[in-house]
Amino acid sequence: MATTHRELYDAIVVGAGIQGCFTAYHFAKNKRKVLLLEQFFLPHSRGSSHGQSRIIRRAYPENFYTKMMEECYQIWAQLENESGTKLYRQAGLLILGRKEEAELRVIQDNLSKHGVEHKFFNTEELKRYFSNIQLSRGEVGVWESSGGVLFADKALRVLQDLIRQLGGVIHDGEKVAEIKPGFPVTVTTTIRTYQAKSLIITAGPWTNQLLLPLGIQLPLQTLRINVCYWKEKVPGSFGENFPCFVGSFPHLAPHHIYGLPSREYSGLVKVCYHHGNKADPDERDCPSASPDLADVQLLRSFVRDYLPGLQPEPSIMERCMYTTSPDENFILDRHPKHNNIIIGAGFSGHGFKLSPVVGKILYELSMESTLSYDLTPFQIRRFQPLDKASL
Ligand SMILES: Cc1cc2nc3c(=O)[nH]c(=O)nc-3n(C[C@H](O)[C@H](O)[C@H](O)COP(=O)(O)OP(=O)(O)OC[C@H]3O[C@@H](n4cnc5c(N)ncnc54)[C@H](O)[C@@H]3O)c2cc1C
Known part of the structure; x- marks a missing residue:
């Protein structure tokens, strides 16, 4: 039976992925008692x-993400300073697509509106500047020089270290098994029971597994993504001078294809499809789950051609x-019925x-402080006509 922990936390955050880690970091930074x-x-x-x-x-078509990115860059830089760890490499980013595509224009307009340095490249210019990308359908591009690579694993490590240094508590190997709403909210894991003024589910x-006993299911799809790394024919040719890219290639695939310069594995370039197959996260790597590799097949065609x-x-x-x-x-x-569950x-x-x-934002919601951003695009109620029965 789980033992009860006496401390009343300001917040318990469930899940130490990047969103939970950043949420706990904001609590700890603001001198709040937080348990991740x-x-x-x-x-x-x-x-x-x-x-x-x-x-x-x-570079986003949505104005609200471009706006949020301004502060994100500042906080990423602040994290680099606080930790003394490099977390970002400015490789530049190329958005590729057909000239007539509306999305490219919307992205350009959005970048202009926010004063973000960018440049349009026609096909000839692209061929000149990025000779290892072959544009088989006369694609054009928008270049954003501030785009680049975040060092993901390092960011998680640095955040977890800082949360602890700032007085936050992280318990790993403890699965949340039960949540009792109320004030305080009571959370029982496989090991102990805890109480907090608010709970953040990341x-x-x-x-949806955690939300089911709380009477709500969100219209979320969980997709298994095949993360593919492709070998350079000439060692070093896709390293320092190769940018990140995100492209739309409708003759090959209905979703975007993106790539990053080689980093994880020397001489291997990450090129992936921005979609996958439905999968239960607990069965993601299950050998009996028959892998549908249509995404890898279309990536093969993309790599061969482009x-x-x-x-x-x-x-x-x-x-x-x-x-x-x-x-x-x-x-x-917020949870539609339980105000202190975010x-x-x-x-x-x-x-x-x-x-x-x-x-x-998750910190501000749970502290009921003034919100720094308009959350209309992110509200649960936008799905209600779809999902009313389950709310
Ligand atoms: C292949 C790939 C490429 C991507 N590329 C980009 C990119 O280039 N740029 C970009 O901005 N984003 C990218 N993303 C998206 C980005 O990585 C995700 O949006 C982000 O990592 C989501 O983080 P999260 O914290 O919500 O989820 P997760 O990282 O999944 O974290 C959730 C955590 O909750 C824990 N948890 C769940 N249930 C419980 C429980 N009951 N008790 C305790 N803990 C629990 C889980 O174990 C997990 O650690 C990419 C994602 C993938 C998969």
Whole structure:
């Protein structure tokens, strides 16, 4: 039977992925008593935040993300200073697409509106500047020089160290098994029972498992992502001078394809498909789950046609999870019935770069302080016509 821990925390955060870590960091930084609970021993690779690299960019079609990124860059830099650890490499980012695509124009307009340095490249210019990308359909591009790579695993480690240094408590290897709403909220793990003034659920692909006993299910899809690494034919050719890219190639795939310069494994370039197959996070790597590799097949075609300097067969394939909402926007809101239970979910494969501000928003929601951002795009009620029966 779980023993009861006497301390009353200001907040308990469930889940030590990047969103839970940043949330706990904001609590600790503001001198609040915070407990971060993680079901697995840290570090682990079972959720969405592991691995060495993530793309950071301001280039978004949605005005609200570009706006949030301004502060995100500041907090990432602050974290680098506080920890003395480099977490970001300014490799630049190329958004690729067909000239007639509306999204490219919207992104350019949005970057202009926010005063973000960027440049449009026609096909000829792209060929000149990025000779290892072959543009088989006459694609054009928008270049954002502040785009680049975040060092994901290092960021998690640094945040966990800082949370502890600032007086926060992290218990890993403790799965939250039961949540009793109320004031205080009572949380029972596989080991102990705790109480807090508020609870923040940042459980990634496990979010709906925790919400079911709390009477709510969000319209989230959990997708298994095949993370593929492709070998350079000429060693070093996709290293320091190769940018991050995100592109739309509708003749090959309905979702974006993206890539990052080699980092994780020397001479191997990460090129992935921004979509996957539905999967239960507890069965992600289950040998009996029949792997549908259509995504890898279309990546092979992409690499062969667009990146001929890479071997067209992945050398390494790893796994990660996306938790996707219907509009691919985040969910940052209170539980509809329990005011002191806050939910951060549905990061839809693009939440890492935005985690500094996500953590701040979840902190502000649970402290009932003035909100720094308009949360209309992130409210649960936008799904209610879809999902009323389950709320
Ligand atoms: C392959 C891949 C590439 C990506 N690329 C980018 C990118 O380039 N740029 C970008 O910005 N974003 C990117 N993302 C998205 C980004 O990584 C995710 O949005 C982010 O990591 C989500 O973090 P999270 O904390 O919500 O979830 P997670 O990292 O999954 O964390 C949730 C945590 O909760 C824990 N948990 C769950 N249930 C319980 C319980 N009952 N008790 C205790 N703990 C529990 C889990 O064990 C887990 O550690 C990518 C994602 C993937 C998979």
